[in-house]
Amino acid sequence: MSDQPHAILTASAMGEADSFAVSQGVSGQVLMRNAGEAAARTILRNWAPREAAVLCGPGNNGGDGWIIAQRLRDEGWPVRVFTLAQVSGLSGDAAWAAAGWGGPVHPLGDCRLSDHALIVDALFGAGLNRPLEGEAARLAQDSQGYDGVCVAVDTPSGLSGDRAAVQGVVFRTDLTVTFHRYKPAHLLSPGRALCGQVVLCGIGIPDGWSKQATPCATLNHPDLWRVPGARIDPDAHKHSRGRLCVLAGGRGATGAARLAARAGQIGGAGFVTVLSGQGALNEIASSSESLVARQYEADAPFGDVLEDHRASAAVMGPGAGIGPRLKAQVRSACGLKIPLVLDADALSVFEDAPDALFESLHADCVLTPHGGEFARLFPDLTETAHAGNKIERTREAARRCGAVVVFKGADTVIAAPDGEAWVNVHASARLATAGTGDVLAGLIGAFLAQGAPAHEAACAAVYVHGDAGRRLGPGGTADTVLAQLPQALDAVSQAQFRKAAVQRLNPHMV
Ligand SMILES: NC(=O)C1=CN([C@@H]2O[C@H](COP(=O)(O)OP(=O)(O)OC[C@H]3O[C@@H](n4cnc5c(N)ncnc54)[C@H](OP(=O)(O)O)[C@@H]3O)[C@@H](O)[C@H]2O)[C@@H](O)CC1
Numbered sequence: 001m002s003d004q005p006h007a008i009l010t011a012s013a014m015g016e017a018d019s020f021a022v023s024q025g026v027s028g029q030v031l032m033r034n035a036g037e038a039a040a041r042t043i044l045r046n047w048a049p050r051e052a053a054v055l056c057g058p059g060n061n062g063g064d065g066w067i068i069a070q071r072l073r074d075e076g077w078p079v080r081v082f083t084l085a086q087v088s089g090l091s092g093d094a095a096w097a098a099a100g101w102g103g104p105v106h107p108l109g110d111c112r113l114s115d116h117a118l119i120v121d122a123l124f125g126a127g128l129n130r131p132l133e134g135e136a137a138r139l140a141q142d143s144q145g146y147d148g149v150c151v152a153v154d155t156p157s158g159l160s161g162d163r164a165a166v167q168g169v170v171f172r173t174d175l176t177v178t179f180h181r182y183k184p185a186h187l188l189s190p191g192r193a194l195c196g197q198v199v200l201c202g203i204g205i206p207d208g209w210s211k212q213a214t215p216c217a218t219l220n221h222p223d224l225w226r227v228p229g230a231r232i233d234p235d236a237h238k239h240s241r242g243r244l245c246v247l248a249g250g251r252g253a254t255g256a257a258r259l260a261a262r263a264g265q266i267g268g269a270g271f272v273t274v275l276s277g278q279g280a281l282n283e284i285a286s287s288s289e290s291l292v293a294r295q296y297e298a299d300a301p302f303g304d305v306l307e308d309h310r311a312s313a314a315v316m317g318p319g320a321g322i323g324p325r326l327k328a329q330v331r332s333a334c335g336l337k338i339p340l341v342l343d344a345d346a347l348s349v350f351e352d353a354p355d356a357l358f359e360s361l362h363a364d365c366v367l368t369p370h371g372g373e374f375a376r377l378f379p380d381l382t383e384t385a386h387a388g389n390k391i392e393r394t395r396e397a398a399r400r401c402g403a404v405v406v407f408k409g410a411d412t413v414i415a416a417p418d419g420e421a422w423v424n425v426h427a428s429a430r431l432a433t434a435g436t437g438d439v440l441a442g443l444i445g446a447f448l449a450q451g452a453p454a455h456e457a458a459c460a461a462v463y464v465h466g467d468a469g470r471r472l473g474p475g476g477t478a479d480t481v482l483a484q485l486p487q488a489l490d491a492v493s494q495a496q497f498r499k500a501a502v503q504r505l506n507p508h509m510v
């Protein structure tokens, strides 16, 4: 098994991994040759020969470019190289790579994108430390209207690999070839969309690198957890498979809670109860034969209500209705110390006093804010208020509130209070529709009710929910996400069983 295959590395951690390789006898030149050849192979696999321009920067990203140019030329491509720096001014591995080119070299200022059908952007990668300027900025601007292919080496120039953010202009990119492990820019928004398709290539960094380089997060992947309840104990009964309670809003506002409860059932909780005030009981009970609706005493401490129902876990917030009662219910539920999912109104209701929420939470709580809810609870950790990327901001939020935080979006980040963080990109833009967040909350609740630790329940549910989203066609709604959940659960757990079986037969296989 390779060393931390799902790790995400910052530029400095990637530098540490490179240094580790060098300490193990793999030279910088070998790494650069491997990187350039891997990028060239990716181009050759995807496109037939055509007029190509390789834009080389002053550092090692440019070094990769010189290798790519050689390789494409060797394959018979018409290639022109444009360089930002004087070749005589290059140093180190980049100078070595440029020396191997041996063909004509043009200044970057002479490059016109429209003279070429494919551009290799090898201007800046991990070393970018300020917005593009001069000829590099002009070409990045021209690339916006360029109708040829643009391939970026490591990251599109202008995009910060660590912050995944844009300052100024970024090359419009169809495909990005990166090396060894993903960087935040390949996964977090807006970087992910700007990279086009991302291809990850090994460059020969030996196992053991993670002793020297600490990943900043992990890509959420089924290798990291098991789908809770995928194997059902033959002696199981409905109560042994987890009792999930879902708090509903008043009459006319129970749809969100019902979606969460249905996801709870599909996610494998054996007994799901929707708790409501009297006015909404019929509405809930008549919506599904299998949902149990129970009225609760409005003034009773909600922790006692959950205890009376012998809840193994609870979901609070979807459609719950913002008001002082909800605040008291959340705090009371936290006092029971059972796993909780707090979503939507259960988060927004604490906008005026987030600390009152934070002091009640415990490590088995999972908060599932979208951007707006996150900003209400953590106003100093928004993108505009904080310099860190979404991983760093979610990690700080989890540390501050002492619970698992699932910061939703196209790039959902899951962080635990101990600093561990995961990024999920196994999803679909079709999930951006009302009610899908309620489904996710219910699915996390189902996994918690079945005994999964909070961070695993969150990671597994986010992935399976994303998988269901990827199965949606046009016109997908929260109802169709629910309809796809069984197939998603089955596909993810079957893939896990198959992989485990292969590993049992051959422990050395990845
Ligand atoms: N062994 C390895 O390490 C391997 C590394 N590999 C490759 O190396 C890449 C990282 O290389 P790198 O560290 O040399 O950084 P790189 O992105 O080339 O740029 C740095 C230069 O740009 C300059 N500069 C920065 N911003 C600027 C701006 N806006 N406008 C103008 N100038 C700007 C900065 O100069 P400064 O002015 O800041 O002194 C410096 O001269 C990595 O992405 C991967 O592709 C692979 O080959 C595998 C093995």
Ligand SMILES: [K+]
Residues within 6 Å of the ligand: 061, 121, 122, 123, 124, 125, 152, 153, 154, 155, 156, 157
């Ligand atoms: K680049």
